[in-house]
Amino acid sequence: xxxxxxxxxxxxxxxxxxSVCAVALAWETYLLKDMPISLRLGGIIFFATLFIYNxxxxxxxxxxxxxxxxxxxxxxxxxxLVLITLCLISVLCTLYLYYTALFELNFWFLLHxxxxxxxxxxPVVPERERFIPLRDIxxxxxxxxAYVWTAVTVQLPQMEAGSNIFSADSMVLFARRFLFIFxxxxxxxxxxxxxxxxxxxxxxxxxxxxxxxxxxALLALLLYAILLPGSVDTNVRLALGLAALSAGLxxxxxHEYRSRYYFLILADGMMLLQFLLVWWLA
Numbered sequence: 304x305x306x307x308x309x310x311x312x313x314x315x316x317x318x319x320x321x322s323v324c325a326v327a328l329a330w331e332t333y334l335l336k337d338m339p340i341s342l343r344l345g346g347i348i349f350f351a352t353l354f355i356y357n358x359x360x361x362x363x364x365x366x367x368x369x370x371x372x373x374x375x376x377x378x379x380x381x382x383x384l385v386l387i388t389l390c391l392i393s394v395l396c397t398l399y400l401y402y403t404a405l406f407e408l409n410f411w412f413l414l415h416x417x418x419x420x421x422x423x424x425x426p427v428v429p430e431r432e433r434f435i436p437l438r439d440i441x442x443x444x445x446x447x448x449a450y451v452w453t454a455v456t457v458q459l460p461q462m463e464a465g466s467n468i469f470s471a472d473s474m475v476l477f478a479r480r481f482l483f484i485f486x487x488x489x490x491x492x493x494x495x496x497x498x499x500x501x502x503x504x505x506x507x508x509x510x511x512x513x514x515x516x517x518x519x520a521l522l523a524l525l526l527y528a529i530l531l532p533g534s535v536d537t538n539v540r541l542a543l544g545l546a547a548l549s550a551g552l553x554x555x556x557x558h559e560y561r562s563r564y565y566f567l568i569l570a571d572g573m574m575l576l577q578f579l580l581v582w583w584l585a
Contacts, residue, residue, distance in 0.1 A: 315567045316378045318356035318390060324571055325352040327578035328480070330454035335476060335539065335580050338464040347400045348455060354393040354421045357386045362424050374563060406463045412454075417450055441505035445492060449485040453477055472532070479530045479543075483577070486523040486550060489516050490570045497561045513558060520554045542584040546577035 426434035492506040508516040
C-alpha cells in the first residue's frame with residue numbers, strides 16, 4: 304500500500320498527470336474540430352506543461368511563505384534533484400520538437416503564453432513596499448489559469464492544423480473550454496482557502512465564501528452547456544454534458560479539508576475524463 308501511495312505521489316507531484324491532462328484536452332480539440340491529431344504538438348504541450356509546472360514547484364517563493372508545510376512541499380524538497388533533471392529534459396524536448404516541426408506556431412502568441420505562465424509565481428508586480436506575483440493580484444489567479452490552459456489546448460491545435468482561430472465555432476469552443484477550466488480552477492481556490500488567507504491572497508472563496516464560489520463554478524458549467532450549438536452531433540453533446548455533470552459533482556462536494564488526492568486526481572482528472580468521453584462517444 305505504501306509503495307502504491309509513493310508511486311501515486313510521484314506521478315502527481317512531479318506534474319506528470321497534469322501534463323497528460325493538458326495533452327488530452329488538446330487532442331479533444333482535434334476531435335471536436337474533425338482535424339487529424341498531431342502527436343508532435345501533443346509532445347510539445349506535454350513537455351512544456353511538465354517544465355512550467357515543475358519550475359513553478361521549485362521556486363523559492365513557494366518555500367518562503369509563512370504557511371504550514373504540505374505533503375507536496377515536503378515531497379518536492381526531498382526530490383529537488385529529480386525535478387531539476389526533469390525540468391532540463393522537458394525543456395530540451397520541448398525545444399527540439401518545436402524547432403524540428405513541419406508546422407508553424409505563431410511565435411508572439413507562444414511568447415505571451417510563456418510570459419504569463421512564467422510570471423505567474425514570480426514576484427514582479429509592485430505593491431506598496433514589496434513585489435507580488437501575478438497569482439497574488441486579487442481574484443486574478445483563476446482567470447490567468449483558465450486563459451492559458453484554454454489558449455494552449457484550443458488555439459494551438461487549430462494553429463497547427465491551419466484552422467481559423469477567429470471563426471465563430473472556434474470562438475465558441477474557446478469560450479466553452481474557458482468556462483470548463485474556470486469552474487475547475489475555482490475548486491483549487493477552495494482547497495487553498497486557508498493558505499491564501501495566511502498569505503493575504505484574495506480569492507473568490509476568501510471574499511465571498513465557499514458556497515458562493517461553488518455556485519459561481521456551477522454557473523460557469525451551465526453556461527458551458529448552453530454554448531453547445533444545436534448542430535453538434537448528439538454523441539458529442541452527450542459526452543460534453545456528462546463531463547460537465549461529473550465536474551459539477553466534484554465541485555459540489557469539494558471543501559478545503561478534502562484529501563489532496565481529491566483535487567489532484569478528481570478535479571484535474573475531469574479534463575482527462577472529458578477527452579475520454581468525447582473520444583469514446585464521438
